[in-house]
Amino acid sequence: MTDSSDDKAGAAEAAKAPSAFLEVRDLKVHFPTDDGLVKSVDGLTFSLEKGKTLGIVGESGSGKSVTSLAVMGLHRAARRERNKVRMSGEIWLDGKELVGADPDEVRRLRGRRMAMIFQDPLSALHPFYTVGNQIVEAYRVHHDVSRKTARKRAVEMLDRVGIPQPDKRVDDHPHQFSGGMRQRAMIAMALVNNPELLIADEPTTALDVTVQAQILDLIRDLQKEFGSAVILITHDLGVVAELADDLLVMYGGRCVERGPSEKVFSRPQHPYTWGLLGSMPRIDRDQTDRLIPVKGSPPSLINVPSGCAFNPRCPYADVPADDLTRTVRPELREAADGHFSACHMAPEERERIWTEEIAPKL
């Protein structure tokens, strides 16, 4: 992986089409601002197969939403308007590269082959139009059918996501729906064209636990039924554990750990992942006296700490020799089958720290 920071959109000389359904390679999304260049996403690589769910976790501002908007091609729309965002790297969807592709082509893919669920359903639903009309429109953009047929499809989708009396509620406006129902309506709209890739950005953060459980169940069922690929973005480790096959942990715009979620939860490799696990009180474990917080606060994305971005907060920053941690940025390395992490400590050392010092305290 070369570290070319020049902004050649679609610089895909060496690129060959990957075999995975979605593959993101060395994605960078930078925003020039008055205070300096915000490196929201700074070299992110992952892939995802159909029928699988990838969970992306990380603290506020770690670049989760910026990543998802990049995949959806939504920064590019903004770029034309304000000429602001700088994007590089490759995003391959089913053999087609999107970063360098024609914006109109990406727009056609959006809504049909890939769709998104946002944290705040009110921002995705228009207040003036009925829920039904909005689903009908979303369907007719990509299908040449009569309004009547599309309406039937809308009712069917509302029913599918568990809205009671869908044939009546289809004519309601978004404000007549409760929070949980709006989230369902948005899911219905996102799924009306059977997208092959669904990105859910904090789909349940605004919801109560009992409704959250309903929505997570719904996403799980729909995925089983349609076999789509799902990216689930959240800050809640509990929520990803419910759904994700693979897990990607982000810190300061980069991936610090990635792997099968069972492995990441049972044998986490990165000190930041340990920190996240130690910070959260757990209802499934015996009561602990103390939480183990991560000291300090999340990094600035304008002045990202040199070397490992986590070093000012890492209790083990002095373990790697020669001050490596503060001078050289650690690359992602595969420690076990499909399990990657970016830390200068030797894998055996981390294994020891995890088993002897961290795991017993969780």
Next chain:
Amino acid sequence: MTETTETTKTAETSETTKTTKTAETSETTETTGTADDTTQVEPLLRVRGLVRHFPITKGLLKRKVGAVQAVDGIDFDVRPGETLGVVGESGCGKSTTGRLITRLDEPTGGSIEFQGTDITHLSQGKLRPMRRDIQMIFQDPYGSLNPRHTIGAIVSTPFRLQGVEPEGGVKKEVQRLLELVGLSPEHYNRYPHEFSGGQRQRIGIARALALKPKLVVADEPVSALDVSIQAQVVNLMDDLQEELGLTYVIIAHDLSVIRHVSDRIAVMYLGKIVELADRASLYETPMHPYTTALLSAVPVPDPRRRTQRERILLKGDVPSPINPPSGCRFRTRCWKATEECATTEPPLVALRTGHQVACHHPENAPQERPVDAT
């Protein structure tokens, strides 16, 4: 055949209703008398039949057409030195309860006693001395600090409002408080926007502690913070409680956080307390169906558990507090609901020592019906 069954049923129902009623009356009297009979200690705060209805008005004449029953008759005690957790879904009345017991809002019914003094309807002037003893920490670490004031000015506000001159001067005391909550005394002249969410929440805590309060009510103190920062604030509150002998009421919707911080927990649903118990009983043997459902819905950060866990999926959403269901308010979502649940409101009664629940058909109950407990 059918007839007989029917008759028996009716008889049974009516009889039960009767018994329950009797039980209710006697139990209520008992509860009012000795509230939580497990300790002899005089409670710091005693809340009885607390009600807050927000009128809904219509038209120019502001005709009253209804009311939001935000808090609708709740009883609880807060004992000195303990942490009482209040948990429930959005809109169930948690924040309103917090504002009532700190008297930032006035109840429309019931009573609040603080250290034996009735403060239910005290005027702002009469409340002033009380304000030193009861402080509140708010959810939003961004909105609750005035952006134009320095940290020094913010944390010293309580001294100015109360006309108190601390020993050694205001500045010295404020710097001591900043150190106490893990900030640096040099932060005195800086502004809120220079601080992260976790640091701002510390500033809010320092302000709340300025007058050495006895009771601190914290409404969602960590929910706006990132996980790694939440843990810092939770540990800080824990240390301060130990150091200063504080009593907390902590309001939160996160059941894992509530379990970590609380000694006893009140579960609210639509303006009512449906269950009130010490931590271990509540989490190990929840009795109210709503509590059971809530606990089963908490996502657990362990992928291996997701197939083993049995989850109770509740149907629908929380009904409107303007028109709450008759009888038991949870009945529209409860899988155990019977006819009785629609007609008779279940009272909050102690089914075990230190474990109160409001349900006609509780889970994990030593006896099937609350009736037998009397």
